[in-house]
Amino acid sequence: MRRPVHRFDLLTIILHWLIAILILGLIALGVVMTRPSIDPVLQFSLFQWHKSLGMLALLFAVVRFVYSVIWVRVRPVGGMKPFEHLLAKITHGILLALTILVPLAGWLIASVSPLEIPTFAFNLIVVPHLPVPKSDAAEIWWVTAHAVLAYSTLALVFLHSSASLYHHYWRRDDVLTRMLNRERRLIEPSAKEPTS
Amino acid sequence: MIRHAFLVCLMFAASLAPAARAAELPSLAEAAGRYAISSGSIIAFRVDQVGGGGIRGRFGKFSGTFNLKAGDLAHSTVNFDLKPESVSTGQDRVDAFLRSGAVFDSGHFDTISFRSDRVEQTGQDSARITGTLTAKGRSASESFDVKLTAWSGRRIAFNVSGRIFRSRYAMDVGTPIYSNVVQFDMTIEGRRG
Ligand code: HEM
Numbered sequence: 001m002r003r004p005v006h007r008f009d010l011l012t013i014i015l016h017w018l019i020a021i022l023i024l025g026l027i028a029l030g031v032v033m034t035r036p037s038i039d040p041v042l043q044f045s046l047f048q049w050h051k052s053l054g055m056l057a058l059l060f061a062v063v064r065f066v067y068s069v070i071w072v073r074v075r076p077v078g079g080m081k082p083f084e085h086l087l088a089k090i091t092h093g094i095l096l097a098l099t100i101l102v103p104l105a106g107w108l109i110a111s112v113s114p115l116e117i118p119t120f121a122f123n124l125i126v127v128p129h130l131p132v133p134k135s136d137a138a139e140i141w142w143v144t145a146h147a148v149l150a151y152s153t154l155a156l157v158f159l160h161s162s163a164s165l166y167h168h169y170w171r172r173d174d175v176l177t178r179m180l181n182r183e184r185r186l187i188e189p190s191a192k193e194p195t196s
Numbered sequence: 197m198i199r200h201a202f203l204v205c206l207m208f209a210a211s212l213a214p215a216a217r218a219a220e221l222p223s224l225a226e227a228a229g230r231y232a233i234s235s236g237s238i239i240a241f242r243v244d245q246v247g248g249g250g251i252r253g254r255f256g257k258f259s260g261t262f263n264l265k266a267g268d269l270a271h272s273t274v275n276f277d278l279k280p281e282s283v284s285t286g287q288d289r290v291d292a293f294l295r296s297g298a299v300f301d302s303g304h305f306d307t308i309s310f311r312s313d314r315v316e317q318t319g320q321d322s323a324r325i326t327g328t329l330t331a332k333g334r335s336a337s338e339s340f341d342v343k344l345t346a347w348s349g350r351r352i353a354f355n356v357s358g359r360i361f362r363s364r365y366a367m368d369v370g371t372p373i374y375s376n377v378v379q380f381d382m383t384i385e386g387r388r389g
């Protein structure tokens with residue numbers, strides 16, 4: 001099944017960017033909505049948006065995870081050293097796991113909270129709470145876990161996107177373009193220095 | 197043998213019940229007068245949430261009077277005030293949210309009041325009270341169903357129920373996760389004042 005190819009298929013590309021936008025948006029939303037000075041009506045509404053969009057991110061991430069594991073295997077872009085490829089693979093693996101773990105931890109916050117506020121995704125679907133015992137202590141624990149995982153994701157995404165920009169502007173290889181575009185624009189890996 | 201005795205008891209109880217019930221109902225003339233709403237009253241409410249369950253709470257601080265007019269029930273009056281800051285749901289965070297500007301804004305509006313406009317009798321021991329409810333600086337006409345539950349000469353008690361739309365009082369935060377309707381189920385106890 002996992003035939004190595006040189007480019008990403010359309011589904012991988014769409015899911016990658018959709019999830020990236022959702023996650024970065026959710027982190028920004030998470031920061032804004034937990035500010036102590038926020039108006040309580042706005043806060044309630046932002047929390048619900050965060051939970052709805054977070055559930056959507058989880059759904060996409062699960063699809064993408066399964067799909068990546070059974071299907072996607074791309075050859076390293078030419079010119080990459082084996083350790084660079086290994087590093088990228090490890091980072092991608094951790095990112096893949098985090099895209100599932102972060103919203104799962106969020107779902108656990110909603111599920112363990114004694115407030116039992118329903119997750120009514122987009123005011124359309126009631127997402128049931130996970131079957132876990134409810135307590136204030138468990139809620140505090142999962143709020144911390146969710147925040148630590150989310151901000152770790154942000155740090156890793158910063159590294160990951162810096163790496164892709166480094167490949168694009170310094171190495172001038174195909175790493176970024178093949179995640180943007182299905183047509184391989186064959187910029188050959190530069191043995192020569194970039195002209196600047 | 198035991199079974200037989202049980203049946204006799206049941207029949208005896210059944211024959212007594214209507215009499216007991218009738219005795220409980222005072223004539224209006226008997227019950228007429230001014231009452232103060234006692235602290236033994238229970239001001240309980242419920243807001244349903246999507247998927248089942250919901251928020252249940254009570255108000256601990258309230259006061260009020262009612263005046264039952266003999267022969268002129270329609271002109272009987274009720275005045276009731278409650279302090280929204282006394283809300284309790286068993287969850288401190290929910291209480292704080294209810295007191296905040298999102299719901300009662302009890303810092304700015306410390307009293308929720310009800311002033312009756314008219315009373316209609318709807319049955320032998322029931323009535324419907326319509327009046328003006330004022331909360332968070334907004335007033336609207338609301339009705340409550342009242343049913344007599346206890347009477348002992350000095351003390352009278354009613355079950356009072358009503359459905360209030362939160363949106364009329366700018367308190368509809370959280371809809372549609374939480375219903376727009378607050379269901380009140382109260383026990384109002386009056387003592388002759
Ligand atoms: C990929 C998806 C998600 C990301 C990136 C994300 C990110 C964040 C971030 C950055 C915060 C702020 C943390 C802080 O500074 O304290 C936060 C808070 C929160 N998130 Fe998420 N979240 C995601 C999914 C979810 C989901 C699916 C739910 C629930 C169904 C959820 C529920 C919450 C809640 C309840 C809080 C507030 C915690 C508190 O009480 O402070 N999140 N999230």
Ligand code: HEM
Pocket residue numbers: 012016019020021023024068072074077088092093095096099157160161162164165174175176177178179
């Ligand atoms: C929340 C944000 C992000 C996550 C979770 C994420 C995750 C991933 C994962 C798991 C892969 C491996 C391929 C796959 O299985 O889909 C990947 C590839 C890639 N990502 Fe991201 N990514 C994020 C944001 C970004 C951003 C902001 C950029 C660029 C500015 C970027 C650029 C790339 C590139 C260029 C690849 C292809 C690498 C290659 O050719 O092997 N990603 N990303």
